[in-house]
Amino acid sequence: MSTFTHEARQLAFQQLDQAKLTFAARGWFPGTSGNLSVKISSSPLLVAVTASGKDKTISTPNDYLVVDAENKPYEATSLKPSAETQIHTAIYRNIPKAGAVFHVHTIANNLISELYGDVSYVTLRDQELIKGLGIWEEGAEIRIPIVENYADIPKLANAVENVLDPRIPGVLIRNHGIYAWGGNDFEAKRHLESFEFLFSYHLQWLQVRHLAVQA
Numbered sequence: 001m002s003t004f005t006h007e008a009r010q011l012a013f014q015q016l017d018q019a020k021l022t023f024a025a026r027g028w029f030p031g032t033s034g035n036l037s038v039k040i041s042s043s044p045l046l047v048a049v050t051a052s053g054k055d056k057t058i059s060t061p062n063d064y065l066v067v068d069a070e071n072k073p074y075e076a077t078s079l080k081p082s083a084e085t086q087i088h089t090a091i092y093r094n095i096p097k098a099g100a101v102f103h104v105h106t107i108a109n110n111l112i113s114e115l116y117g118d119v120s121y122v123t124l125r126d127q128e129l130i131k132g133l134g135i136w137e138e139g140a141e142i143r144i145p146i147v148e149n150y151a152d153i154p155k156l157a158n159a160v161e162n163v164l165d166p167r168i169p170g171v172l173i174r175n176h177g178i179y180a181w182g183g184n185d186f187e188a189k190r191h192l193e194s195f196e197f198l199f200s201y202h203l204q205w206l207q208v209r210h211l212a213v214q215a
């Protein structure tokens with residue numbers, strides 16, 4: 001017997017579609033990259049996730065499916081779950097309050113991950129948008145973990161799992177992209193947008209500062 005209703009599945013698919021088209025309009029899914037998920041049940045863990053290799057700038061009736069805790073389709077389907085589904089389920093397993101996980105490849109998140117990859121984290125401070133991550137303390141400083149981009153997905157998922165920090169809703173994968181999450185789709189989107197703003201600001205700040213020193 002199914003542990004969720006048809007309506008719950010449809011709502012999750014709609015939320016994924018809305019997030020997908022919004023991010024696609026910003027060019028956040030180059031070359032079919034990126035994947036998104038929304039949790040539909042905690043016990044057992046069941047997750048609505050993007051199908052692998054799809055053009056994420058368009059909507060079709062075959063873009064999403066439901067997977068279980070073993071990353072296998074929960075219902076009969078010809079669709080293949082995202083190749084990186086295991087990273088999503090690792091996050092849900094370790095962060096029980098996570099309700100949605102969004103992954104995008106952007107120039108800004110790739111540059112930041114390479115710039116600070118050798119130290120395995122990037123530190124950001126003195127930015128209003130840190131509040132967008134749900135961190136409201138005065139003068140907050142955040143450390144976003146960075147893991148190496150292992151081709152072996154179980155190894156990559158394990159690396160992500162090992163650096164999860166419940167205070168920081170994101171992990172960078174070096175020269176690959178970011179995984180960001182939140183209690184629901186709205187919060188995961190806010191976190192992802194905040195991270196991307198912080199990364200772009202930081203990169204532009206480094207450039208402007210460099211030019212100012214030269215002048």
Ligand SMILES: CSC[C@@H](O)[C@@H](O)C(=O)COP(=O)(O)O
Nearest residue numbers: 031032033034035052053082083
């Ligand atoms: C086509 S490049 C990107 C992929 O290798 C992967 O990193 C990615 O984000 C998308 O994989 P997918 O299987 O479509 O979810």
Ligand SMILES: [Zn+2]
Nearest residue numbers: 033034084177
């Ligand atoms: Zn990816």
